[in-house]
Amino acid sequence: DTSTTTIPGSASGRSLPATIFTPSAGTARPLVVVSAGFQMERTQYASYARHLATWGFVVVLADYADRGFFADHQLLADDISAVIDWALAQPLSIDPQRIAVVGHSLGGKISVFAASQEPRIRAIVGWDPVDSQNPSVAPQKMASLTAAIAVVGETTNASGGGMPCAPAADNFEQFYDAAPSPAIAITVVGADHMDWVDDPSCGFCGFCTAGAASPELARTVTRRLDVAWLRRHLLDDVAMEPWLANPPELGSGAISLVR
Secondary structure, eight states: OEEEEEEEOSSTTOEEEEEEEOOSSOSSEEEEEEEOOTTOOGGGGHHHHHHHHHTTOEEEEEOOSOOSTTOOHHHHHHHHHHHHHHHHTSSSOEEEEEEEEEEETHHHHHHHHHHHHOTTEEEEEEESOOOOSSSOOTTTTTTTOOSEEEEEEOSTTSSSSSBOSSOGGGSHHHHHHHOOSSEEEEEETTOOGGGGSSOTTSGGGGGBOOOSSOHHHHHHHHHHHHHHHHHHHHSOOGGGHHHHHSOTTOGGGEEEEEO
8 A cells, every 4th residue: 555645854844745655464564764865756766665565564755854955964864763753653553673764875874874873773775875965974873873784886976987976985885884793785786876766867867977787787686685684684584594695686797795
């Protein structure tokens, strides 16, 4: 089931338009809060939210309360806690001990930032996260992290050749290097930063240098990582361990590191 709503943010005057994806059945379900990339509409990530819902997760896919170029990242992280509070107060049959955050680009950073100050968050997946603007998260905010973190990303947009949409000094590798165990990093060879959105032909998407790989590679790897990582760390599903230790569908299209 899918519904839309507006969620009160962490401070007066802040509100987050959101789409809620709920599984067709089940009780005591895990919650996943999805955060968008910079200047991206939440609709760009609907396929990921829908996929997670088919695996039994309640998913809240929200726009930011402030989408400006100089939005306060502390407030954006605080808004994640407000979304969690709102979701737990709804008749959605959510297990409050099974909460995760995921996000693309800026949304990956905000997800990690939120988890660093929100003990209810048990797992994170960052989709090509970028540690842009202040305050920095990797490594500054990660010493207190208790959530298990997975990151998936690319190096096409790390430097040179047009806009470095995911600069090497701020990219997913920095999050992995600063993460406590358990952690996993997957590099999607030949991908670019905008391969993670549902429609990479969007106007803002063209600022990033295109990669050589099919965008579907990054999306497929990410959807499978989302399910495996979140089922392992929210539902204690040890059947996910073999995939996480050696993701079978990666072939020569990606490289994984696990600790």
